[in-house]
Amino acid sequence: MYYHDKRLQYPVKVTTPNPQFARMLQQAIGGVEGEIRVCMQYFFQAWGNRAPTTKYRDMLLHTATEEIGHIEMLATAVALNLETAPASAQEAGAADGIVGAVMGGGSAKASIEGLIHKNLLSAGLAAMPIDSDGVPFNMSHIYASGNAAADMYCNVAAESTGRVLATRLYNATDDQGMKDMLHFMIARDTMHQQQWLAAIEDMGGTEGLPIPNSFPQSQEHQEHNYDFFVTSLDGQYPEGRWTGGPTMDGRGEFTVFRNQPMGEEPVLGSARPDSAAQAEQIGEKPQTI
Amino acid sequence: MYYHDKRLQYPVKVTTPNPQFARMLQQAIGGVEGEIRVCMQYFFQAWGNRAPTTKYRDMLLHTATEEIGHIEMLATAVALNLETAPASAQEAGAADGIVGAVMGGGSAKASIEGLIHKNLLSAGLAAMPIDSDGVPFNMSHIYASGNAAADMYCNVAAESTGRVLATRLYNATDDQGMKDMLHFMIARDTMHQQQWLAAIEDMGGTEGLPIPNSFPQSQEHQEHNYDFFVTSLDGQYPEGRWTGGPTMDGRGEFTVFRNQPMGEEPVLGSARPDSAAQAEQIGEKPQTI
């Protein structure tokens, strides 16, 4: 179970509120590479973890719990950045009217608010669990496969795209408060990348490959399990680490195979009566009067 | 079954078309607190209502049917506000080119349309069942639980957030036609809040608590059913109506409980063979060759 402290994990300050930047920050809350995702992903991986040891479960709980605090920091940052967004025609009228005049094509005063959409209209100038385009986060992005090694790669992927996003946000602002918050979050993403890679090593590294390593490789099609398949019409392909030399698991050699049909043209045959296909698909006459 | 009259329930006039405001109005059509939601919510509550009396079903049908007309009014308002949005480079070129020049970073003429996205590209300058960010309405927001009291609270919630939205839209425009339409819709939201609260009273008010009142409270965990659980690390909590005095249903006293684990650490054990976990989770050796 869980406890809270009202103070933030790290300071969140905004020198110059910027409603547009609030919208960009939303990507780090409700984007597919955002903090709700990693928080819930680590929790579900922990809660469903089955293993002789509890150490992976335990580790995941520490980091999942940390991530709630990251959502909280970002939600605070969004709210602070929205502080100067006009909420009414009266307030907008006091701002520079030029944009409204040319953009709105009409009423100058309503135009700026339109740019922040749901954060004003649905949330009253606060953060929402949406991305930077206003699309709500969908929980299908919580990857927790029941295979701990697969999950760790999902986590490396999440923290890699997460740090990519955080540095883009860092680059996009020159507000010192925001830069400070983000440079802390970027550091935590660095650690979390390291942490999941460390867990992969802890589980045996390349011993863990191919994932799942509980399926006997003797039962997979061994003729093509280390082949790079070429699908270009002219048979050309880019040479690289993947077209020759020892495989990454050390159990084979990369080779190149020019893809071609090994199967036949599929035959599904006629549609069945009562399947509501057209009569021609069934091979009967139309059943109209 | 249903009938229509081509005339609108209430006049919809737009003095100065404003494409940005059209986008804001979309929240009242396809937002989670919009009119499609209440319309369909009341219909599904009515169509599935089971009770010895038909009066709630009947009442819901009246209001659901009214709400179709509200979607219609808003759809008309969106179309009218979009009337001056340029649909082509030629039209845009005739408008003030300044915005295009600085915003588009290139072709001045294509820039303004971008701001209204799908309403131009997918609907040809008309309303769509989307919210103000262009996200389509999702019917999972139709709450119809089969419990009439729970449904009424869902309806109060819908009309409360609905009236909040409508007043934000009212504040954001200074077009007299739009203000007139909205001040009618705000009044209807006032009534609908009253109506659902009246239905709750009609069903017995606090007699109806806790919802569902058909489950014997003797079977719930009575030690903690009126406790405010404190989860702060330091045990501090905000005092209020919820931390002392008689409960809202008049059957107990609010008390405060400092949350702590009553359960144990969960034990899921090792993963099963054939579950495609890693070999380490199963407690066996890797099945690679």
Added chain:
Amino acid sequence: MYYHDKRLQYPVKVTTPNPQFARMLQQAIGGVEGEIRVCMQYFFQAWGNRAPTTKYRDMLLHTATEEIGHIEMLATAVALNLETAPASAQEAGAADGIVGAVMGGGSAKASIEGLIHKNLLSAGLAAMPIDSDGVPFNMSHIYASGNAAADMYCNVAAESTGRVLATRLYNATDDQGMKDMLHFMIARDTMHQQQWLAAIEDMGGTEGLPIPNSFPQSQEHQEHNYDFFVTSLDGQYPEGRWTGGPTMDGRGEFTVFRNQPMGEEPVLGSARPDSAAQAEQIGEKPQTI
């Protein structure tokens, strides 16, 4: 920020694992009336709360944090109920083959797993953030409007439908461990209904109506703001608390109004050239060669 304890808030025991019941429990995790929803809803309401006092924000944080523990309990219950679900043809073959034979229409052994779908295939016999039909939770259900009274009604609605669901689950099982867990959760839902109603009273009760109470009622259409609109063809309507007597806010009288068009037939006119309408809509000849 946040902390965790590895122990559960309340004991979770399963005497006889039941994969079908695991699927039903998913509704309480990822359903629209489930625990992810209330947890995240209370967090976003807290993080975005603006008021002269922090007491509502503080209260919300206590309960949001409690709810993480509820998701955890349910996730544990799902995993425990899935323990006996066969994960392979070999395991299924050991179970009663009758169902497989008649249901699968073919291979007996693969049939039972099909019933639990993604919980086996995607999660390896663990809980997921999905509902009882396997639909992922969508964060658009997090209602946090920026109006504290509207939010409290959303919360009452959530806990009312939540307790309805919990009692349905309680009724549907006869496993003593599951009944024990659920009778605790039902009690907490009782308290949370009380708590949000208490907060509404704390904010002034009917003084808070209509929501938002910061919009001058003098600006709404006062002729129809307490009228029950009748839309039946024959003008009949169900009498009730909503058709007469003082309104719930004490500021008016309910009256009945037979709905009729006050507006005109809307006129959108011809489509514009370059809007990609048909030539007939524009009133020009087809632009084909």
Added chain:
Amino acid sequence: MYYHDKRLQYPVKVTTPNPQFARMLQQAIGGVEGEIRVCMQYFFQAWGNRAPTTKYRDMLLHTATEEIGHIEMLATAVALNLETAPASAQEAGAADGIVGAVMGGGSAKASIEGLIHKNLLSAGLAAMPIDSDGVPFNMSHIYASGNAAADMYCNVAAESTGRVLATRLYNATDDQGMKDMLHFMIARDTMHQQQWLAAIEDMGGTEGLPIPNSFPQSQEHQEHNYDFFVTSLDGQYPEGRWTGGPTMDGRGEFTVFRNQPMGEEPVLGSARPDSAAQAEQIGEKPQTI
């Protein structure tokens, strides 16, 4: 605006309630080819219709309004079919225990309800705006393009897939009441297919092609606008009405063209600094210490 009559458009009777068939009927309510879709599609097409004449708008309103009654009939049919589904372990225990025993793998009594999932758990044995797999209807399926001819083809498509579904449901039941209801709905789908095809003819038939016919065909790439493109490796293709003879609009001849690259390999070049690409993509050294 709109009116209602409490009576159904056509009788809905269920002789032998069948919860499984209730789930199948859900496809006709909330499926992509269901009645919510056509109802809302026709409404949005009507409300946004721009043309010198109002006849298409008017016609659409008649049929959209009819469709509300179809949703109502199906919702009633779902509720009636759910009447015998057990809602509790006690009720299920009274039913045939065999299925529970073999299916649930444990508690016999909870198993049957699992099959109907949300209709029991979330709606209390009533219809929901979901499809037969429990997926909520998503309003992005409301096609209203602003081009009346395109819309009519969307409508023919909707009524064609709709009638396909209705006949599958008719074939799948032998309940006389359900067959009666469905044979009425199938007839209405027949008419609606005719109606939209008639509207296409009314708009000029092949004169309307290609849609939109307001774009000058002289501006499209005329070398390939009537070519069937062959993409098979061996150049073989199925001959048919589409590979020769006059085109459907009577303005050309179908010809066959063997697809081949007319463009070059695209060149995007290096990633930009500050775009958070890897250093190798930018062509610089890693920025680590």
Added chain:
Amino acid sequence: MYYHDKRLQYPVKVTTPNPQFARMLQQAIGGVEGEIRVCMQYFFQAWGNRAPTTKYRDMLLHTATEEIGHIEMLATAVALNLETAPASAQEAGAADGIVGAVMGGGSAKASIEGLIHKNLLSAGLAAMPIDSDGVPFNMSHIYASGNAAADMYCNVAAESTGRVLATRLYNATDDQGMKDMLHFMIARDTMHQQQWLAAIEDMGGTEGLPIPNSFPQSQEHQEHNYDFFVTSLDGQYPEGRWTGGPTMDGRGEFTVFRNQPMGEEPVLGSARPDSAAQAEQIGEKPQTI
């Protein structure tokens, strides 16, 4: 199976990159009328086609494969149009600062990027499978009904709305490269409209009506299968091809019917005990203590 050539089907050039136009182009990639949709729709129709002949399956494969190349062209066009979008405050600072100053309400430098949201933040200035509002494409839009004629109408609908979109994009730009690419795509949409209409004729044209034509029309409700139902309160309706004369399938006459209830008011009765309805719905006393 499939092959590729690195060159594009048709040249894609951008003279003046325009980030706003990139966003508009996204509608043609991930919009419901976009290229992912037709590509996948034709593939799923082909892969599931059942008929005595393979010619429809074969034809669909040719065109589905062509459409992959269209997604590729548009993705290239989006990336090229994004080339000048600033990715950092430093880059934005070098651009015209006026817009930033008035729009952002604060930091000038972060404002422009906000307009392209996920394409910058999540994709690093590249195309995504989203529409012009940033909403991801949802595969429920792949219509493949198992009835070949219904599918062909779905395809005509897709190509009609697709060409409407393509001409809107053509009208919205004055970049010669983009106009050239689009005038090719518009031509292909012309052909594809013709192609699916040709397939309908190939399957027998009006012989195929009503779809499905394998359901005996003698079993549908023949009293109303060619009636235009009037739902207006005053009984007025727009005359047209659909209100009189021979039906489109040549097997009847259009007639007009004034809609009225043929069914009764539905009766669902009281809620069942244990269904978690309110006690009042069940007709029992509240089960509170």
Added chain:
Amino acid sequence: MYYHDKRLQYPVKVTTPNPQFARMLQQAIGGVEGEIRVCMQYFFQAWGNRAPTTKYRDMLLHTATEEIGHIEMLATAVALNLETAPASAQEAGAADGIVGAVMGGGSAKASIEGLIHKNLLSAGLAAMPIDSDGVPFNMSHIYASGNAAADMYCNVAAESTGRVLATRLYNATDDQGMKDMLHFMIARDTMHQQQWLAAIEDMGGTEGLPIPNSFPQSQEHQEHNYDFFVTSLDGQYPEGRWTGGPTMDGRGEFTVFRNQPMGEEPVLGSARPDSAAQAEQIGEKPQTI
């Protein structure tokens, strides 16, 4: 651009059709770890790839093109497994009536079809772009971040969860044809895991860390970038590779830090007038009459 061959990449045979297994196979088509996902993910990564070399782009195109053929194989397998599913009451009546009788609670004949839902009702016994619970694939799962290393980890994650799924399907069937097809697909997943890991090594391996390596680590918060944060109340944590020793990038040492608030309690202050908050949040009196 692209070409096709009508023959399958690898043989697809079904000895004993099994509709339940068809539904399970759907997870490999439209599940988040399925083939549509990897196909489209590799295509979008290729089409948006920016780098001084085209070798990653080229490699991605080969494999993306291969994956279309995998969707095709699975779609064929689904259709073949559905062949014996009854499509009508007549057909179902001929099958074993026992299940229908006990499951349907009524009409025996309609019950079995219900188990396959949309694959029968919406697709006429064919594959759909949905997962094993009938949820449509959502394109937000296409990860293409613009950072090639992050993308490669996303790909390893996709192929790891993909191979986990494929082995679960392999374990769940004893149909020799299906086992043969799956053992080929498992082999290809093995290769693709190797391939993306090889690409990571090709890009410099740990030199690429932290991702993105174009952001100067000197700008991240260096005090905590290699700290494992402990969030347990009692300060206990699981020791592992992540709590000590050299970091995975070789540039630091893992250390342990007990998480505690470094920030303050956030202060958002009162709500603004005109933001539609409650009057109490603004600190004013209710604006009712």
